[in-house]
Amino acid sequence: xxxxxxxxxxxxxxxxxxxxxxxxxxxxxxxxxxxxxxxxxxxxxxxxxxxxxxxxxxxxxxxxxxxxxxxxxxxxxxxxxxxxxxxxxxxxxxxxxxxxxxxxxxxxxxxxxxxxxxxxxxxxxxxxxxxxxxxxxxxxxxxxxxxxxxxxxxxxxxxxxxxxxxxxxxxxxxxxxxxxxxxxxxxxxxxxxxxxxxxxxxxxxxxxxxxxxxxxxxxxxxxxxxxxxxxxxxxxxxxxxxxxxxxxxxxxxxxxxxxxxxxxxxxxxxxxxxxxxxxxxxxxxxxxxxxxxxxxxxxxxxxxxxxxxxx
Amino acid sequence: xxxxxxxxxxxxxxxxxxxxxxxxxxxxxxxxxxxxxxxxxxxxxxxxxxxxxxxxxxxxxxxxxxxxxxxxxxxxxxxxxxxxxxxxxxxxxxxxxxxxxxxxxxxxxxxxxxxxxxxxxxxxxxxxxxxxxxxxxxxxxxxxxxxxxxxxxxxxxxxxxxxxxxxxxxxxxxxxxxxxxxxxxxxxxxxxxxxxxxxxxxxxxxxxxxxxxxxxxxxxxxxxxxxxxxxxxxxxxxxxxxxxxxxxxxxxxxxxxxxxxxxxxxxxxxxxxxxxxxxxxxxxxxxxxxxxxxxxxxxxxxxxxxxxxxxxxxxxxxxxxxxxxxxxxxxxxxxxxxxxxxxxxxxxxxxxxxxxxxxxxxxxxxxxxxxxxxxxxxxxxxxxxxxxxxxxxxxxxxxxxxxxxxxxxxxxxxxxxxxxxxxxxxxxxxxxxxxxxxxxxxxxxxxxxxxxxxxxxxxxxxxxxxxxxxxxxxxxxxxxxxxxxxxxxxxxxxxxxxxxxxxxxxx
Numbered sequence: 001x002x003x004x005x006x007x008x009x010x011x012x013x014x015x016x017x018x019x020x021x022x023x024x025x026x027x028x029x030x031x032x033x034x035x036x037x038x039x040x041x042x043x044x045x046x047x048x049x050x051x052x053x054x055x056x057x058x059x060x061x062x063x064x065x066x067x068x069x070x071x072x073x074x075x076x077x078x079x080x081x082x083x084x085x086x087x088x089x090x091x092x093x094x095x096x097x098x099x100x101x102x103x104x105x106x107x108x109x110x111x112x113x114x115x116x117x118x119x120x121x122x123x124x125x126x127x128x129x130x131x132x133x134x135x136x137x138x139x140x141x142x143x144x145x146x147x148x149x150x151x152x153x154x155x156x157x158x159x160x161x162x163x164x165x166x167x168x169x170x171x172x173x174x175x176x177x178x179x180x181x182x183x184x185x186x187x188x189x190x191x192x193x194x195x196x197x198x199x200x201x202x203x204x205x206x207x208x209x210x211x212x213x214x215x216x217x218x219x220x221x222x223x224x225x226x227x228x229x230x231x232x233x234x235x236x237x238x239x240x241x242x243x244x245x246x247x248x249x250x251x252x253x254x255x256x257x258x259x260x261x262x263x264x265x266x267x268x269x270x271x272x273x274x275x276x277x278x279x280x281x282x283x284x285x286x287x288x289x290x291x292x293x294x295x296x297x298x299x300x301x302x303x304x305x306x307x308x309x310x311x
Numbered sequence: 312x313x314x315x316x317x318x319x320x321x322x323x324x325x326x327x328x329x330x331x332x333x334x335x336x337x338x339x340x341x342x343x344x345x346x347x348x349x350x351x352x353x354x355x356x357x358x359x360x361x362x363x364x365x366x367x368x369x370x371x372x373x374x375x376x377x378x379x380x381x382x383x384x385x386x387x388x389x390x391x392x393x394x395x396x397x398x399x400x401x402x403x404x405x406x407x408x409x410x411x412x413x414x415x416x417x418x419x420x421x422x423x424x425x426x427x428x429x430x431x432x433x434x435x436x437x438x439x440x441x442x443x444x445x446x447x448x449x450x451x452x453x454x455x456x457x458x459x460x461x462x463x464x465x466x467x468x469x470x471x472x473x474x475x476x477x478x479x480x481x482x483x484x485x486x487x488x489x490x491x492x493x494x495x496x497x498x499x500x501x502x503x504x505x506x507x508x509x510x511x512x513x514x515x516x517x518x519x520x521x522x523x524x525x526x527x528x529x530x531x532x533x534x535x536x537x538x539x540x541x542x543x544x545x546x547x548x549x550x551x552x553x554x555x556x557x558x559x560x561x562x563x564x565x566x567x568x569x570x571x572x573x574x575x576x577x578x579x580x581x582x583x584x585x586x587x588x589x590x591x592x593x594x595x596x597x598x599x600x601x602x603x604x605x606x607x608x609x610x611x612x613x614x615x616x617x618x619x620x621x622x623x624x625x626x627x628x629x630x631x632x633x634x635x636x637x638x639x640x641x642x643x644x645x646x647x648x649x650x651x652x653x654x655x656x657x658x659x660x661x662x663x664x665x666x667x668x669x670x671x672x673x674x675x676x677x678x679x680x681x682x683x684x685x686x687x688x689x690x691x692x693x694x695x696x697x698x699x700x701x702x703x704x705x706x707x708x709x710x711x712x713x714x715x716x717x718x719x720x721x722x723x724x725x726x727x728x729x730x731x732x733x734x735x736x737x738x739x740x741x742x743x744x745x746x747x748x749x750x751x752x753x754x755x756x757x758x759x760x761x762x763x764x765x766x767x768x769x770x771x772x773x774x775x776x777x778x779x780x781x782x783x784x785x786x787x788x789x790x791x792x793x794x795x796x797x798x799x800x801x802x803x804x805x806x807x808x809x810x811x812x813x814x815x816x817x818x
Contacts, residue, residue, distance in 0.1 A: 178665045188651035195648045196663040197634035255653045
């Protein structure tokens with residue numbers, strides 16, 4: 001029972017934060033502010049969603065910031081060259097898929113650790129984006145493209161609808177499909193999964209490809225929000241995405257994590273930074289606060305597990 | 312009296328790990344500490360070594376009450392532990408490990424490598440150990456690593472050494488070596504506490520024995536006043552029928568045929584197993600038994616030879632292909648290769664055959680739960696629900712999950728690699744019964760075991776391996792001596808006490 005309460009800790013924290021900000025400032029609980037929070041966090045949240053299966057599988061992908069940039073750039077270039085928006089979207093998402101698949105192939109075929117592979121591709125993908133764009137952002141995109149990142153549907157930001165749809169799909173994949181089950185099994189004990197006949201290489205590659213797809217979509221949302229394709233976009237986003245998963249109960253040792261947890265973690269980070277903005281907290285201090293929250297969240301989780309294992 | 316522990320109690324959370332731990336050790340005595348998994352042996356020893364704090368009770372060390380709050384305090388008082396998993400720094404040399412944390416220093420405060428190596432060489436030579444002080448520890452055998460831990464304890468001036476299942480990962484030759492060293496320590500008047508699971512070792516080494524059950528000391532006394540059966544009864548709390556013998560069934564069609572198999576050390580191995588048969592596979596550690604299972608299960612590729620599973624030719628390159636053909640491996644290292652401990656029982660049971668409980672890649676959760684419940688009941692797995700984490704179950708119940716998941720997969724050829732390692736005596740019996748049921752239902756079983764009495768109990772016939780080859784085949788009702796002769800086991804431990812009296816009567 002106590003363990004259950006502790007596992008729900010991130011949810012309580014988010015609720016508490018929400019209530020506290022509502023009381024602390026009248027500007028928080030307004031449609032304008034909440035919409036802007038949703039838009040600002042949509043990109044990171046989408047990346048965190050993509051990061052979740054990778055972390056559950058016991059891996060990590062630190063190249064997602066670069067994937068976001070290269071996918072957004074290629075998508076923006078496609079629009080500028082006159083392609084219709086759906087085709088541009090497919091190009092952006094497809095770029096993410098290719099980058100993720102490549103990560104997965106390097107990891108499974110060359111047997112290099114995910115951290116090292118994605119450390120390498122972090123540079124490679126970013127470099128390609130800079131080379132292709134000659135370091136210059138892609139401007140002059142048709143205004144209709146802004147719908148994805150800045151539009152609303154039924155009064156709710158389109159990016160929030162997109163995130164919700166992806167979250168539901170991802171939750172279903174992780175909890176109710178073979179792919180999701182294999183992801184947990186590989187992350188919990190790769191050797192036992194191999195002995196049980198799980199095709200490890202294929203599934204791990206798929207997991208990184210999925211991360212790439214969602215990151216590619218995040219890149220298109222970012223491009224739409226800023227109405228540019230920036231080769232320098234998304235620097236440092238990978239750490240925020242990882243932080244969201246970890247605050248939400250994901251374990252870097254693998255085998256643990258959930259979509260709900262990740263979203264809660266991502267929104268905690270989002271609310272912390274929005275709240276500090278509204279309350280006039282020095283933005284430099286925001287980094288300190290978020291850093292402390294990461295350590296506190298993981299610290300509590302470790303305490304919970306240690307209690308479970310000695311009992 | 313060197314040491315006496317009186318009425319030690321210890322709880323973790325709400326669970327009482329120790330209710331009444333008592334133990335007395337004198338100088339120059341090898342004291343065996345026995346009990347099933349979870350009986351409290353390790354907890355008692357960790358309290359003694361300063362790793363845990365006791366809740367109540369008394370520790371008398373050389374007649375004075377003591378309580379160590381840190382392992383370093385226990386070490387300073389002369390109590391050292393040789394661990395199951397080596398706690399050495401693998402990249403350092405033998406000498407550096409022996410003096411780790413207490414390096415001899417020059418007057419400048421620098422570590423003096425030369426005097427350290429000299430001291431280590433003297434220490435090793437003095438004891439007649441075979442050990443190079445300059446060797447890197449990672450290159451040593453498991454026995455070599457234990458030797459380094461023992462040297463470290465001696466260098467610390469320990470007068471009581473605790474061995475925690477020292478031989479569980481050693482070959483028979485290395486086991487003899489450890490026995491020799493333990494005897495030597497006894498001759499030098501040190502006290503030794505020796506935790507073991509292997510009943511076969513007892514009389515080769517121990518003087519007195521203390522048995523723990525459910526956190527309390529239930530027996531303490533001289534070893535030679537106790538029969539094997541009495542000892543088991545103390546450990547389990549009831550009489551256990553160790554005279555179990557499987558009734559063979561008439562063999563059916565050939566399910567596993569291996570012809571001229573070679574790979575690495577394995578040379579030209581041919582045999583076949585029929586439906587309904589349990590065939591034992593004996594041999595010394597390193598004779599190639601596990602290697603053979605690995606090739607049949609597709610973990611390693613065969614270089615030459617062919618095999619057939621259930622009449623179909625197959626050369627599996629991955630466990631997936633082997634499993635498809637109907638082969639199952641119950642691996643030796645259950646926790647590392649057999650189970651995802653942090654996942655629910657149901658996830659583990661259905662993992663090899665998720666296709667069976669899914670359609671178009673989507674899992675049918677209620678079918679999965681039903682299937683799991685069926686197998687939990689059939690195998691009498693003690694778990695509160697299919698959602699319970701596998702890691703929360705006892706070793707015996709974990710092993711039953713590993714077996715159950717392959718039965719659920721419908722495997723026809725089962726390879727059991729040391730199926731009773733690390734499980735309690737009562738649970739062993741259940742594993743044997745499950746193996747018997749699997750064979751009776753028309754499957755073929757190959758059982759690797761280092762416990763010769765178990766092989767003789769369960770197997771219909773026994774294949775013996777020696778240096779990568781099949782040295783011969785024996786009928787099930789053979790003797791340990793016969794198996795060891797074929798396996799090339801040369802030197803018995805001194806005083807021929809490797810087996811207990813009751814076994815020789817049976818033979």
